[in-house]
Amino acid sequence: MGTTQPEAVPEPKYWHLKTVLSDALDSEFAVGEILPNERDLAARFGVARATLRQALEQLELEGRLQRRRGVGTSVAPPRMGVAVTDAGPNRPGAAGDAWQPIGSAWEAPPAAVARLLETEPGACVHIVRRTRRTRGQIVAAELLYVPARSVPALAAGPAEDSTAVLHELQALPLDGQDRSVELGSAGADEARQLDRLPGSPVLVVTTRYVAAGRTAAVAVATYRADTCKLTFGESTPPAVALAG
Amino acid sequence: MGTTQPEAVPEPKYWHLKTVLSDALDSEFAVGEILPNERDLAARFGVARATLRQALEQLELEGRLQRRRGVGTSVAPPRMGVAVTDAGPNRPGAAGDAWQPIGSAWEAPPAAVARLLETEPGACVHIVRRTRRTRGQIVAAELLYVPARSVPALAAGPAEDSTAVLHELQALPLDGQDRSVELGSAGADEARQLDRLPGSPVLVVTTRYVAAGRTAAVAVATYRADTCKLTFGESTPPAVALAG
DNA sequence: AAGTGGTCTAGACCACCCC
DNA sequence: GGGTGGTCTAGACCACTTG
Known part of the structure; x- marks a missing residue:
């Protein structure tokens, strides 16, 4: 009642x-x-x-x-539109919007990546770390995994220079690439690079580059989910996307 | 000490x-x-x-x-790979993986969508609601906004049947489409459709369909971020993506 | 009715930034 | 040193599902 x-x-x-x-x-x-x-x-x-x-x-x-x-x-300002389609390692990318190599290593990739690369679990590959800057802001951190077979000109083992791996990779004729996007949370290292706290939500873009029917390289890029809107354009979107 | x-x-x-x-x-x-x-x-x-x-x-x-x-x-099981590239409204989509129309309306879209559609703010458009099911699970809820000019065969006003709008849209020759992906949180209505709590993280895929140099339609699809991995394939990815 | 996750409280202390 | 957000606690009650 x-x-x-x-x-x-x-x-x-x-x-x-x-x-x-x-x-x-x-x-x-x-x-x-x-x-x-x-x-x-x-x-x-x-x-x-x-x-x-x-x-x-x-x-x-x-x-x-x-x-x-x-x-x-x-x-916060409206999210930045960040083009993903043409940002592959062998496309230098637009002038003002660039990937910057941070360092490289010769290590065994995580099991999930090894599966994509079709390499033996535990086998070493070239790993290039890069960050992507858009309009002055760091928006993404990437790990690029390149098996030795994709860069035959380089000696197996640690590369002297991360740009050498990228340069050799450009010479490779690509058949195509496929990509996936999923939600993740930043690890301690990524968080530091992205200037976020560990655990912050990120968009994980996994790109598989295919050459001669095999996986030539795998890139795992983590984008700040708070500030980025990933764009996959086929026609010209510019003004609209930026106006957000 | x-x-x-x-x-x-x-x-x-x-x-x-x-x-x-x-x-x-x-x-x-x-x-x-x-x-x-x-x-x-x-x-x-x-x-x-x-x-x-x-x-x-x-x-x-x-x-x-x-x-x-x-x-x-x-x-939780590994995330499902959900193909986004060929899931447009005018591609019927794979047989077992389908969009299902839920209903339609004739209303004014949100301001952000009106801007993309290049319609007057407050002007009414066709709105078709659909859900997407993958392997039995509802993975996405979509709102498809279609301005009257894109479906001239239909009378302006509420469509009798949501399939009529979709059918007319298929007749439209597309120039292309661009897409964006960003993180969002489910609204009360979307949460209900996706069987999640309000506020759950979702991946918002906004697709702009272009015909004759203008925006013919805009689709805003919200995917469950917990269970979905969006895939954008150019080469054939199947086994790897599903094995997760 | 019992058990689960979801919401909410009032307080405390800590790590960081800036003055 | 003083203010900010980030972490943590110990408890309470609510909404939902299941037997």
Whole structure:
């Protein structure tokens, strides 16, 4: 009896909070502006800080917010469109948007990669580490796995220079490539390169380069999921994608 | 003094927990097996339940675990490879892997979509809702936005049948399409269709279909990020992708 | 009714950034 | 040193599924 209001299913507080904050972000804050701190916000909305944080986490996941320890929470700019299709190791890529080699190694790849490469588990391959910078921001960290058979001009073993591997790889005639995209979380090393905390959500792009019917190389690139929108263009998208 | 071990930077507990659990998953549990409940696990590792949950959330984000309220936490199977490239509205798609129309409407699209469609903000378009099923599982929910000009054979206004819009769209000669992939979180409606909780991470695939130099249609598909790996193949990937 | 994961609280301490 | 977000705790209650 009483006030007959079954209330159906009460929406979780953090969910309601999220929509309220999202609206406020659109109407009352500018990009880059810093929000009040979490303790104040929680008090203002009458919830515990953990609950407020749950809402902030969601908004960060959607690319609406950016949080930096010791600094504060700010309104994030729209996600950058990052072209994936032509960013392969043997396409130098656009001038201002470049992959930068960080180093190289001669090690055994993880089992999953070895399977793709069709190499013996435990066998060593060239591993080139690169980062990708778009408009000044580091947006991705990549590990490029190249089996010795794909770069016959190089002696098996550690390469003196990471660019040598990339250079040899360019000489290889490609049949094609296939790619997959999935959600992951940044490992300790990737997190450092991407300037994020470990565990941050990333988009993992695995590219398999095929030459002469075999897998010539495998690239595993992890993109910041908060700031990036991966684009796969066939026609010319530029203005629209950037306007976001 | 005591044992002089500065311990450098202590790794967060939930991070360490995650790796321990991850190893245990590989070695001691089978796919589909249900883990001990959260309270027991937390006690066993000597942490608060919230901390244990933080580790579980990460593992779920990586597609290692599946949690169902009222049931328990189980070991997830490897992610399904879901082909995106040839799954457009005018490619019927493979036989066993199909989009199923759910309904249609005649409404104004969100502002972001209207911008892509180059229609007036507030103008109505055909909206077709579909779900995609792969191996029996619903993996994606899509909203297909079709402006009236792209389907001249149909009267402007609510379509009697969602298949009519799709049928007319197939008649349109396409110049090409471009796509973007980004991280998002499921809204209340999408969550219901995907059998997930609101806020669950999803991969949002936005496809712009171009005909005669204009945007003919826009599809916004949200894929379950926990169970799906999106594939963009140019060569034939099958066995490898499925073996995961 | 019992057991599960999901939400929420009120507090504490820590790591980091900037002044 | 003072402020920020990040981690952690110990408890409570709720929503859902299953027997």
